[in-house]
Amino acid sequence: MGKIVAIANQKGGVGKTTTAVNLAACLSFAGKKVLLIDLDPQKNACSGLGVYEETYQISAVDVLLNETPVTDAILKTSFNNLDLLPSSSDLVGAEVILTDLPMREQRLKAALNKTVRDMYDFIFIDTPPSLGLITINAFGACHSVLVPIQCEYYALEGVSSLMMTIETVRERLNSRIELEGIVMTMADKRTNLNQQVIAEVREHFSEKVYRTLIYRNITLAEAPSFGKPAIFYNIRSVGSNCYISLTKEFLEKNSQAPKKALSRGQMIIDIQGSERYIQESHRDFVDSSIFEKSKK
Ligand SMILES: Nc1ncnc2c1ncn2[C@@H]1O[C@H](COP(=O)(O)OP(=O)(O)OP(=O)(O)O)[C@@H](O)[C@H]1O
Ligand SMILES: [Mg+2]
Numbered sequence: 575m576g577k578i579v580a581i582a583n584q585k586g587g588v589g590k591t592t593t594a595v596n597l598a599a600c601l602s603f604a605g606k607k608v609l610l611i612d613l614d615p616q617k618n619a620c621s622g623l624g625v626y627e628e629t630y631q632i633s634a635v636d637v638l639l640n641e642t643p644v645t646d647a648i649l650k651t652s653f654n655n656l657d658l659l660p661s662s663s664d665l666v667g668a669e670v671i672l673t674d675l676p677m678r679e680q681r682l683k684a685a686l687n688k689t690v691r692d693m694y695d696f697i698f699i700d701t702p703p704s705l706g707l708i709t710i711n712a713f714g715a716c717h718s719v720l721v722p723i724q725c726e727y728y729a730l731e732g733v734s735s736l737m738m739t740i741e742t743v744r745e746r747l748n749s750r751i752e753l754e755g756i757v758m759t760m761a762d763k764r765t766n767l768n769q770q771v772i773a774e775v776r777e778h779f780s781e782k783v784y785r786t787l788i789y790r791n792i793t794l795a796e797a798p799s800f801g802k803p804a805i806f807y808n809i810r811s812v813g814s815n816c817y818i819s820l821t822k823e824f825l826e827k828n829s830q831a832p833k834k835a836l837s838r839g840q841m842i843i844d845i846q847g848s849e850r851y852i853q854e855s856h857r858d859f860v861d862s863s864i865f866e867k868s869k870k
Contacts, residue, residue, distance in 0.1 A: 575688065575691040576609070576690075576691045576692070576693070576695055577695070577696055577697070577718070578691070578699065578715055578716040578717050578718075579696065579697070579699070579716060579720050579754050580713055580718070581594045581698060581699065581700055581719075581722065582709055582713070583703070583722055583723065583732070583733070584703055584705045584709070584732055584735070585703060585724075588723060588760075589724060589757075589759030590722050591614070591616075591700050592788075592798075593720070593722045593757060593788070593817075593820075594610060594619055594698050594699075595619055595622040595700075595798070596794070596814075596820075597698065597720075597821060598696070598698050598803075599623075599803030599806065599817075600805060600817050600818055600821035601696055601825075602653060602654060602656035603655075603805055605655065607655050607695045608655060608656050608694060608695065608696050608697070608698065609648065609659060609694045609696075609697045610623070610657070610658050610659070610700065611634065611658075611659040611698065611700065612658065612659065612700050613634055613661060613700060613708050613711070614661055614703075615661060615662070616702070617661045617663065618798065619658070619661070620658065620660045621798060622802075623651045623658055624651070624800075624801025625651060625660055627662060630649055630660055632646055633660050633661055633665075634659055634660065634662065634665065635661075635662045637659070637685045638665075638672060638681050638682060638708075639675070641681075641685070643685070644659060644685050644687075645689065645690065647659050647660070668708070669706050669708055672708075678707060679710050679714050679747055680714050680715075680747065682699075682711040682715040683711070683748070686715050699712040699715070710743065713739070713743040714743065715748075716748070717750055717751070717752070718752045718753065718754035719740055719753055719754055720755055721736065721753070721754075721755075721756050722758075722759045723759065723775055724758075724759050725758050725760055725761045725771050725772060725787075726771065727767060729771045730775065737753075754827075755783070755784050755827065756775060756779050756782050756784065757783075757786070758787050758788065759788040761787040761788060761789050761790065762790050772787070784820060784824075786816060786819040786820040786823050788813075789812055791811060791813035792813075793807060793813040793814065794813035797813075803817075
């Protein structure tokens with residue numbers, strides 16, 4: 575049964591969606607079956623995977639409010655092994671309507687039943703920048719929370735209320751919830767401030783902080799406007815490398831033995847500098863137009 579991981583930080587613009595899209599894409603690329611759930615009315619996870627609202631009718635709103643089965647709302651993406659439960663701008667209003675519904679904090683948990691979980695190795699939930707009912711639904715449904723923290727001076731601001739919220743959810747709603755890990759985003763090798771912030775976060779959260787740093791990189795900012803995760807836009811970029819490395823660590827922490835398909839994916843990850851190998855052995859993973867782009 576698939577592990578459900580919520581990606582959350584109520585602070586805006588810290589790299590939640592970038593992490594959700596790219597971690598999900600790297601895992602699917604490595605042969606894992608992955609579902610990405612977009613619970614943010616901004617729909618950035620949808621557009622990051624090239625899915626736009628005019629192309630679908632059923633969304634997470636129907637799942638949360640009308641008990642529409644998740645399987646009716648799931649969309650295939652253009653990427654192998656990667657499905658999407660899309661968001662809708664109507665999620666803003668849904669948050670208010672949810673307040674008056676029965677089991678208002680547990681509706682996503684009920685929706686992600688065994689049938690859905692059996693379809694995937696991992697289910698990621700991209701949450702909005704708030705600790706409202708939608709994020710609480712994600713916390714109610716998940717096994718763990720992955721927290722992206724931006725490498726900046728006030729990095730830890732707000733993180734204590736996030737941890738307190740997770741604690742409250744554990745006591746009242748979901749006893750299995752745990753901290754999956756903390757990923758430091760938008761790091762910049764050149765500044766001392768970054769080093770200080772990273773040291774401070776590591777001191778607080780010790781081994782829960784991933785060794786991998788996600789560096790600030792233009793590919794990560796550009797790829798969403800092409801509707802592609804970074805590895806399908808420019809696999810040789812620093813940004814792709816960072817998320818590939820995070821994926822390896824994530825799999826190590828989850829003690830996931832490689833699947834058959836993963837060994838091919840992992841090879842590409844290990845030697846992803848070698849163009850020939852990618853071209854010859856992985857045409858089924860990376861279509862040639864993407865490969866052409868990655869040569870730039
Ligand atoms: N490592 C990075 N390097 C460069 N740009 C990045 C990086 N990570 C994220 N960005 C860009 O920073 C912006 C914010 O990132 P993102 O949307 O992932 O944050 P978020 O936490 O999901 O935001 P929100 O709280 O609004 O949902 C986006 O424009 C994204 O493309
Ligand atoms: Mg986001």
